[in-house]
Amino acid sequence: DVKVTQSSRYLVKRTGEKVFLECVQDMDHENMFWYRQDPGLGLRLIYFSYDVKMKEKGDIPEGYSVSREKKERFSLILESASTNQTSMYLCASSLTNTNEQFFGPGTRLTVL
């Protein structure tokens, strides 16, 4: 089975802190994705990566950056956390030929 893991289930940070969310997949997938999920807005794509060191903006990239130094690992970075970034963050991975996406358990981030 595909396994996507995220570094934390719950995280509490203060406004202005730099925040790192880590995602690791164990199935040699080329593609990795970061989404956020908010009540009433659903899931929205923040960034994705189709190869090591490659990244593409999603629908809501403002306030975020990403890093992919190794194929299995994709990091989401909040340079200066703000209260409107309080959300559930979900990581996913896929193979290019099917793009069937597999999700991690999510990180519930609260910014105070």
Next chain:
Amino acid sequence: KQEVTQIPAALSVPEGENLVLNCSFTDSAIYNLQWFRQDPGKGLTSLLLIQSSQREQTSGRLNASLDKSSGRSTLYIAASQPGDSATYLCAVIRGSGGGADGLTFGKGTHLIIQP
């Protein structure tokens, strides 16, 4: 811009009923469509993937159909059980060219199966 709509937003039925969840999308030039299940506070579990060249996929008591020309997909759940209670999400790849791209999601159908 692709938009995905799911109807109904919520559904409550007695155990044992067969039910249908609906998903519609505005741009018929999709690469594939994926159905997910999400339990409260958890991540998404992939249920079925339908490629654009396919019309349906089956897994156990689940059957998903795809009609690209009308921009619709349905998820059929047979003989529902309390353990099927969850939110069901439909999603399509944002672009039509395949390859790597993110998904555009509907807002989901919250399903409750009454014992």
